[in-house]
Amino acid sequence: MDVSIAAAVREVIAAHGYGGLTVDAVALSAGVSKATIYRRYSSKQEMTFAVLLHDLEEVPPADTGSLHGDLTALARQIAAQVSGPGGDTLSSLLADIRADPNLRARFEQTFIAVERGIITTVLDRALARGELAARPDPVLVQALLLGPLYTWLVVLDEDPTHTTDLADLVATMATTALAAGALPATIRSRSNRSR
Amino acid sequence: MDVSIAAAVREVIAAHGYGGLTVDAVALSAGVSKATIYRRYSSKQEMTFAVLLHDLEEVPPADTGSLHGDLTALARQIAAQVSGPGGDTLSSLLADIRADPNLRARFEQTFIAVERGIITTVLDRALARGELAARPDPVLVQALLLGPLYTWLVVLDEDPTHTTDLADLVATMATTALAAGALPATIRSRSNRSR
Amino acid sequence: MDVSIAAAVREVIAAHGYGGLTVDAVALSAGVSKATIYRRYSSKQEMTFAVLLHDLEEVPPADTGSLHGDLTALARQIAAQVSGPGGDTLSSLLADIRADPNLRARFEQTFIAVERGIITTVLDRALARGELAARPDPVLVQALLLGPLYTWLVVLDEDPTHTTDLADLVATMATTALAAGALPATIRSRSNRSR
Amino acid sequence: MDVSIAAAVREVIAAHGYGGLTVDAVALSAGVSKATIYRRYSSKQEMTFAVLLHDLEEVPPADTGSLHGDLTALARQIAAQVSGPGGDTLSSLLADIRADPNLRARFEQTFIAVERGIITTVLDRALARGELAARPDPVLVQALLLGPLYTWLVVLDEDPTHTTDLADLVATMATTALAAGALPATIRSRSNRSR
DNA sequence: ATATAAGCGAGACGGTACGTCACGTCTTTGT
DNA sequence: ACAAAGACGTGACGTACCGTCTCGCTTATAT
Numbered sequence: 130m131d132v133s134i135a136a137a138v139r140e141v142i143a144a145h146g147y148g149g150l151t152v153d154a155v156a157l158s159a160g161v162s163k164a165t166i167y168r169r170y171s172s173k174q175e176m177t178f179a180v181l182l183h184d185l186e187e188v189p190p191a192d193t194g195s196l197h198g199d200l201t202a203l204a205r206q207i208a209a210q211v212s213g214p215g216g217d218t219l220s221s222l223l224a225d226i227r228a229d230p231n232l233r234a235r236f237e238q239t240f241i242a243v244e245r246g247i248i249t250t251v252l253d254r255a256l257a258r259g260e261l262a263a264r265p266d267p268v269l270v271q272a273l274l275l276g277p278l279y280t281w282l283v284v285l286d287e288d289p290t291h292t293t294d295l296a297d298l299v300a301t302m303a304t305t306a307l308a309a310g311a312l313p314a315t316i317r318s319r320s321n322r323s324r
Numbered sequence: 325m326d327v328s329i330a331a332a333v334r335e336v337i338a339a340h341g342y343g344g345l346t347v348d349a350v351a352l353s354a355g356v357s358k359a360t361i362y363r364r365y366s367s368k369q370e371m372t373f374a375v376l377l378h379d380l381e382e383v384p385p386a387d388t389g390s391l392h393g394d395l396t397a398l399a400r401q402i403a404a405q406v407s408g409p410g411g412d413t414l415s416s417l418l419a420d421i422r423a424d425p426n427l428r429a430r431f432e433q434t435f436i437a438v439e440r441g442i443i444t445t446v447l448d449r450a451l452a453r454g455e456l457a458a459r460p461d462p463v464l465v466q467a468l469l470l471g472p473l474y475t476w477l478v479v480l481d482e483d484p485t486h487t488t489d490l491a492d493l494v495a496t497m498a499t500t501a502l503a504a505g506a507l508p509a510t511i512r513s514r515s516n517r518s519r
Numbered sequence: 520m521d522v523s524i525a526a527a528v529r530e531v532i533a534a535h536g537y538g539g540l541t542v543d544a545v546a547l548s549a550g551v552s553k554a555t556i557y558r559r560y561s562s563k564q565e566m567t568f569a570v571l572l573h574d575l576e577e578v579p580p581a582d583t584g585s586l587h588g589d590l591t592a593l594a595r596q597i598a599a600q601v602s603g604p605g606g607d608t609l610s611s612l613l614a615d616i617r618a619d620p621n622l623r624a625r626f627e628q629t630f631i632a633v634e635r636g637i638i639t640t641v642l643d644r645a646l647a648r649g650e651l652a653a654r655p656d657p658v659l660v661q662a663l664l665l666g667p668l669y670t671w672l673v674v675l676d677e678d679p680t681h682t683t684d685l686a687d688l689v690a691t692m693a694t695t696a697l698a699a700g701a702l703p704a705t706i707r708s709r710s711n712r713s714r
Numbered sequence: 715m716d717v718s719i720a721a722a723v724r725e726v727i728a729a730h731g732y733g734g735l736t737v738d739a740v741a742l743s744a745g746v747s748k749a750t751i752y753r754r755y756s757s758k759q760e761m762t763f764a765v766l767l768h769d770l771e772e773v774p775p776a777d778t779g780s781l782h783g784d785l786t787a788l789a790r791q792i793a794a795q796v797s798g799p800g801g802d803t804l805s806s807l808l809a810d811i812r813a814d815p816n817l818r819a820r821f822e823q824t825f826i827a828v829e830r831g832i833i834t835t836v837l838d839r840a841l842a843r844g845e846l847a848a849r850p851d852p853v854l855v856q857a858l859l860l861g862p863l864y865t866w867l868v869v870l871d872e873d874p875t876h877t878t879d880l881a882d883l884v885a886t887m888a889t890t891a892l893a894a895g896a897l898p899a900t901i902r903s904r905s906n907r908s909r
Numbered sequence: 910a911t912a913t914a915a916g917c918g919a920g921a922c923g924g925t926a927c928g929t930c931a932c933g934t935c936t937t938t939g940t
Numbered sequence: 941a942c943a944a945a946g947a948c949g950t951g952a953c954g955t956a957c958c959g960t961c962t963c964g965c966t967t968a969t970a971t
Contacts, residue, residue: 130943148423151931162944167933217422223479224419227412228343233481241480272480272490273497276471279479284418285436285467286428294511295467301506302468306497316489325922346952357923362954520948538813541926552949557928607812613869614809617802618733623871631870662870662880663887666861674808674864675826675857676818684901685857691896692858696887706879715917736957747918752959912971922961928954935948940941 133159134166138180142214147221150177174225178232181214181222187243189250196255197304200274203251204296204303207244208278212289216282245271255307265312273303328354329361333375337409342416345372369420373427376409376417382438384445391450392499395469398446399491399498402439403473407484411477418478440466450502460507468498523549524556528570532604537611540567564615568622571604571612577633579640586645587694590664593641594686594693597634598668602679606672613673635661645697655702663693718744719751723765727799732806735762759810763817766799766807772828774835781840782889785859788836789881789888792829793863797874801867830856840892850897858888 137159141150152173156163170176190202211219226232248267255261277299281287306312332354336345347368351358365371385397406414421427443462450456472494476482501507527549531540542563546553560566580592601609616622638657645651667689671677696702722744726735737758741748755761775787796804811817833852840846862884866872891897 146423147419152933153931156944160944162946163933164935164945165943168943171933173932217419220415220422221419224412224416227415227478227481228341237481268480268482269490269493272472272476272482273494275479276473276475277467278471280471280474281467283422284470284474285463286422286432287463287467291511295464298464298501298506298511299468302497302501305500305504306493309500311493311496316486316493347954348952351923355923357925358954359924359956360922363921366954368953536813542928543926546949550949552951553928554930554950555948558947561928563927607809610805610812611809614732614802614806617805617868617871618731627871658870658872659880659883662862662866662872663884665869666863666865667857668861669869670861670864671857673812674860675853676812676822677853677857681901685854688854688891688896688901689858692887692891695890695894696883699890701883701886706876706883737959738957741918745918747920748959749919749961750917753916756959758958910971913969915966915968917964917966919963919965920961921963922959924958924960925956927956930951930953932950933948934950936946938943938945940943 130161130165131169134161134169134176135180135183137161138177142218147215147218152176172229174229174232177222178226178235181218182236182240187240187247189247192254196251196258196260196307197300199251199254200304201297201300203247204274204278204300205293207275208292208296211275211278211282212292216286216289219279220283241271244275248274252307261307262310263314265307266315269312269316270303270307273306274299325356325360326364329356329364329371330375330378332356333372337413342372342410342413347371367424369424369427372417373421373430376413377431377435382435382442384442387449391446391453391455391502392495394446394449395495395499396492398442399469399473399495400488402470403487403491406470406473406477407487411481411484414474415478436466439470443469447502456502457505458509460502461510464507464511465498465502468501469494520551520555521559524551524559524566525570525573527551528567532608537605537608542566562619564619564622567612568616568625571608572626572630577630577637579637582644586641586648586650586697587690589641589644590690590694591687593637594664594668594690595683597665598682598686601665601668601672602682606676606679609669610673631661634665638664642697651697652700653704655697656705659702659706660693660697663696664689715746715750716754719746719754719761720765720768722746723762727803732800732803737761757814759814759817762807763811763820766803767821767825772825772832774832777839781836781843781845781892782885784836784839785889786882786885788832789859789863789885790878792860793877793881796860796863796867797877801871801874804864805868826856829860833859837892846892847895848899850892851900854897854901855888855892858891859884 134155137155138150140158141154145154150173152163152166155161155176156166159166166176170179190199190206193199193202214222226236245267248270249264252261252264252267252270256264278292278295281292281295282289329350332350332352333345335353336349340346340349345368347358347361350356350371351361354361361371365374385394385401388394388397409417421431440462443465444459447456447459447462447465451459473487473490476487476490477484524545527545527547528540530548531544535541535544540563542553542556545551545566546556549556556566560569580589580596583589583592604612616626635657638660639654642651642654642657642660646654668682668685671682671685672679719740722740722742723735725743726739730739735758737748737751740746740761741751744751751761755764775784775791778784778787799807811821830852833855834849837846837849837852837855841849863877863880866877866880867874
């Protein structure tokens with residue numbers, strides 16, 4: 130049942146785009162009643178969130194022995210994830226997530242924080258190896274890795290087939306900056322953590 | 325009239341968020357009839373686009389005499405623009421833009437292309453100065469500058485007050501990469517240009 | 520539900536006249552949503568038609584034993600029906616019906632044709648009794664009976680309390696004309712039947 | 715100017731029916747601005763009223779020497795008038811007239827009362843000739859003459875080409891009834907005159 | 910002869926109602 | 941007992957038309 134709902138969501142998005150995603154259409158396509166959907170998800174956004182963001186695997190990449198290797202693997206992993214759904218879906222989904230405080234929190238915890246943890250792990254490895262003197266702000270690294278890739282696809286609407294190349298480039302740049310100690314331990318106050 | 329509509333749009337968004345943006349509410353707040361709004365904009369999205377993206381000034385920064393200086397100025401300019409509206413507004417607006425082919429094209433031409441032109445100008449200056457041997461792909465530079473800033477605010481939901489610091493960091497990294505000749509002349513095929 | 524809609528329609532017409540009949544007002548008064556109304560009726564006119572012309576009973580009057588008696592009963596029945604709603608409602612309703620080909624056809628079949636059938640029945644009885652030699656055109660009889668009554672109320676805007684007297688008069692005149700064989704079997708070509 | 719407006723009204727009605735009659739369309743078709751129309755007529759209904767009911771000549775028919783002849787001439791005159799515009803126009807126009815108290819009064823005075831005056835004239839002639847003993851209620855006669863004709867066209871939607879035949883029939887029936895003294899001097903109270 | 914006012918075309922405007930759509934809730938029906 | 945079917949209230953959308961209005965332009969008259 131949940132499977133058919135998930136399949137239906139993807140089907141409808143594929144057919145009519147995120148904007149054409151309708152609960153009725155999902156119910157129809159899944160051969161399921163709307164009530165059944167709402168028994169599982171409290172809103173259309175919850176449903177979409179659950180379906181589309183469920184299987185993003187967020188595991189730390191294997192230790193490649195070098196910071197550059199680790200970052201490259203990580204950037205490629207991010208690139209692969211972000212290339213999955215269409216840019217339209219990604220932007221709409223993010224908009225929906227931001228509009229709902231509940232989803233926002235879950236998104237934060239489920240993906241942002243997890244990815245940040247992975248970044249921290251990678252940085253810690255580099256520290257242990259002696260490649261880094263101090264651990265820079267993982268949020269900064271996250272913005273530097275994820276930012277260009279996400280923007281490439283969603284804002285600039287560029288070719289998704291080149292995200293891997295972009296990932297390599299971004300990883301190299303980040304490595305260089307990290308090695309040079311260009312990234313401070315923190316750039317931000319903790320003020321907006323309370324949001 | 326157009327002014328009062330614009331003011332009303334901003335007012336309503338400030339009061340109820342982008343999700344609470346209603347044409348009727350805008351009409352009411354602007355002291356204008358709905359018909360008048362639709363006489364100007366063919367849809368709510370057109371209206372929002374016109375109002376929120378109208379006055380983003382996109383002028384090339386003054387020549388600072390060095391690539392690093394130029395890129396820093398440019399990144400700060402981007403940061404200032406992107407920090408203007410709330411992250412929610414930004415993400416929703418982008419989603420709406422991507423959902424409408426017409427808006428999409430206008431967004432592409434009005435902002436992406438213009439900003440890319442500015443980047444090209446800055447790179448050409450560096451070439452003229454001899455700071456660069458070849459002109460790298462401006463789209464890459466755009467992704468590297470805009471990406472972290474946009475993501476910082478919209479995806480990671482971080483503190484907007486630190487975008488300037490992040491801009492400086494990003495400009496420095498980009499300068500380093502450019503000086504090292506790390507950015508290829510092109511990373512992408514021209515295939516998706518026809519979209 | 521249908522009942523409350525019907526009641527609401529009549530209520531709103533009573534309060535604000537046919538011209539003040541608004542779907543929103545009906546919905547409000549019925550404690551029902553506009554969507555519910557449009558789920559039942561495809562337009563405001565369909566709704567009004569259904570509500571106001573639903574319960575007009577069109578049964579042949581009991582055989583009184585004479586053509587004059589039958590026609591009198593019939594004319595009074597028509598008078599009673601036509602006196603029901605206000606003249607304003609009647610004229611506006613008819614205008615709306617004529618403006619919509621669909622309603623027009625249904626009106627024709629549901630009321631005009633049914634009433635004509637009743638007239639035919641009455642005429643056939645008279646034929647069987649030997650009161651008539653040949654059966655005259657029922658449409659003529661219909662025009663002669665219905666015409667003065669409808670016009671009295673709707674065009675001339677005269678007192679509805681006298682329709683019964685007028686009905687008797689009209690029935691007597693029709694009887695006289697029929698007995699004298701003054702009404703031809705047909706006055707019209709069949710040309711406009713195809714409309 | 716007034717002429718072109720009148721022509722435009724008829725044109726638009728011919729092209730799109732009474733329901734498609736729009737002030738903008740009239741203005742466009744007449745090559746005139748909407749303001750000019752509203753300078754002449756205070757509403758769309760006034761305009762239509764003025765244009766469509768302006769030239770209905772209501773003069774007493776020549777004395778034919780007999781009541782039957784006079785009534786036949788009168789009935790034919792009515793039939794001609796009523797056959798002019800389409801049944802749709804007639805019914806919608808009447809509905810609009812009834813909805814507006816001002817138009818209603820003018821309609822009453824301009825057409826109903828005038829026609830009634832003509833009927834009175836005809837009846838007076840018959841009285842003078844000795845064909846009638848007493849003068850019956852002219853309103854009754856009006857209902858008997860106008861009713862079947864109007865209903866034939868507007869309610870029953872029958873062939874307009876046969877209105878002349880129907881007029882003759884109606885005139886004959888009315889003559890018979892009048893000669894027999896079947897029509898009372900009054901059927902109605904004066905109560906609703908104050909409406 | 911020119912100024913001045915009146916009428917005009919063009920068309921924007923406020924308002925009101927229409928009919929549509931989707932969300933999320935609910936009742937009914939059948940298995 | 942649970943799920944499919946589907947009706948319902950809510951609320952926003954975009955459209956159409958009415959009657960009002962302002963803006964220039966023309967034209968006819970009066971000084």
